[in-house]
Amino acid sequence: MTTCRVCTGPLRELADFGRQPLSQAFVRPEDLATEFFYQLVVGRCADCAMVQLMQEIPPDKMVHEGYPYHPANSTVMRKHFQDTATRWLETTLTGPDPFAIEIGCNDGVTLRTLGEAGVRHLAVDPSGVTGVPVHRAFFNSESAAEIRAEHGPADIVYAANTICAQPDVASIFAGLEVLLAPDGLFVFEDPYLGEMLARTGFDQIYDEHFYYFTAQSVQAMADSFGMRLVDVERLPVHGGQIRYSIARRGSRLPSVAVKELLAEEEAAGLADDTTFAQFVSQIDATKDALLNLLTDLGDKGHSIVGYGATAKSATTANYFGIGPDLVPFVCDSTPSKQGTLTPGMHIPVRPPAEFADPYPDYALLFAWNHADEIMAKEKAFRDAGGKWILYVPEVRIV
Ligand code: JHZ
Ligand code: ZN
Structure with a gap:
């Protein structure tokens, strides 16, 4: 797709995140052969500045x-x-x-x-x-x-x-x-x-x-x-x-808040291609740092488990190349996700009860947006010496 879905203006490519599965298409092992993939490419409209995907997924999927x-x-x-x-x-x-x-x-x-x-x-x-x-x-x-x-x-x-x-x-x-x-x-x-x-x-x-x-x-x-x-x-x-x-x-x-946010966006160069290019290089820096950390911890014999089989983590796992070799399973409270494999990278999803059975040394928090809630709920993990790995805004151990 090369035209804007809002105004039909020309779309210019900003970033290509490669071949990706549908983010919430958790797979049963017997269905792996029919997994659907698409190309995750982001572009911006030269006329209305809307940032959007350059490929539309068929709605029935x-x-x-x-x-x-x-x-x-x-x-x-x-x-x-x-x-x-x-x-x-x-x-x-x-x-x-x-x-x-x-x-x-x-x-x-x-x-x-x-x-x-x-x-x-x-x-x-x-x-x-x-x-x-x-x-x-x-x-x-x-x-x-x-x-x-x-x-x-x-x-x-x-x-x-x-x-x-x-x-x-x-x-x-x-x-x-x-x-x-x-x-x-x-x-x-x-x-x-x-x-x-x-x-x-x-x-x-x-x-x-x-x-x-x-x-x-x-x-x-x-x-x-x-x-x-x-x-x-x-x-x-x-x-x-x-x-x-x-x-x-x-x-x-329009409220004052609208004018203020528009001015803030202008000052931050939010619609500039160079600002987006900087974002992409930061993503690649996160990718290198996270892969190095997971590989290093694994080499030292530490156990690592994922936490939160989020839609977001489809991009993280597939773009970075994080599979069961680095993260053997991911815990998630959603019953319909448990017993399946994550889209594309096929990390097994298990109930949160298995997190404590026994606790791993490190937990990679894919649901970083729920950090406060999950860390409070899983307080015993930290008390037992466990550590969380976060990667937004940057890779760190807490
Ligand atoms: P969460 C979905 O994205 C898809 P996801 C959608 N496109 C969107 O925009 C957002 O939601 C809003 C689990 N969990 O909210 C439950 C625990 O296991 O970050 C969820 O699978 N224990 C509509 O999937 C996942 O983590 C917990 O205590 O990226 C969180 O998914 C909590 C709080 C969550 O959205
Ligand atoms: Zn447009």
Whole structure:
């Protein structure tokens, strides 16, 4: 693909991370022969500055029943979504009989919290979740029209870790045009390219993350669909995200935070190719340092186990070449991942109970974004003399 998925401008290649498996295609040993691979190449649009993948994965390969991501299993993420809902109850959703939509619904935590406060709510998700009402469809003008006919306009349309995964953003904006109330807000949060570059958070780059947003590119995207970026907010989750608020043109003025972030991005040269080239050389430095460390520890006879079979770690393991020879297994709390092999590098996934049976000397924390929560939960590992290996923002032992 050589044209921008948002504005059809020309795409220029920024980095090639090679042949990669789908990040959440955990494989059963008997299915290894049918594993799907694609080329993970990132480019930037010369016109609107949107950073995006240069190859689109066929959607039927990506969305499926039993999708193994369950944010509600993290106490930090559960609180994050509950707090989000609670804040809206005090701000955006104070009118008479408000109505909230979530596109893709992250175990339904946000909507359930709104529902408990008596707010009408609906998830729009093709695979569906339990516990909240779901309109089983992709969010587009068709499903938006059906929802509007049944429930009326939406005061808020929210999406977390979802919009960056939708190459066809035009269909999302077409749905918003139909469904959003005149002064309604479209609020979405995704990994922030500025934070990825600042912290060498390279492993946010994988198949499901099609777009790598900045305030500049989101503003251009909103403008091109006749809407306006009116607020930005930094979020600490998942290694640094931005929550963007978009409104119908003329309904709200952009906040000071939008102007400040745009100026910050300009000063940091976020849209410059040299800045991205620097990011790529930092990634390669991380790769060398981590491979040296793991090899060295292994040579000295130390045991190493992986922790957190994240989607992100597909990029780390496959781009760096970390397989069962360096990390014999990885522990993960997600039942559907246990007993499988990680995509591409085929490291066996086991339940966290096996972490202590016996404790390894070192644990490679693939779920580095949940470091505080996991280290607190696994305090006994450290007490027993175990050490964590982290690699974002740089390789270190803690
Ligand atoms: P976590 C997924 O990415 C995919 P992943 C998706 N594209 C996305 O953007 C983010 O989520 C939001 C395990 N774990 O959250 C559970 C423990 O074992 O970093 C998960 O498999 N013990 C939608 O997969 C993994 O780690 C624990 O205590 O990179 C964490 O995955 C905790 C807290 C997690 O997202
Ligand atoms: Zn573009």
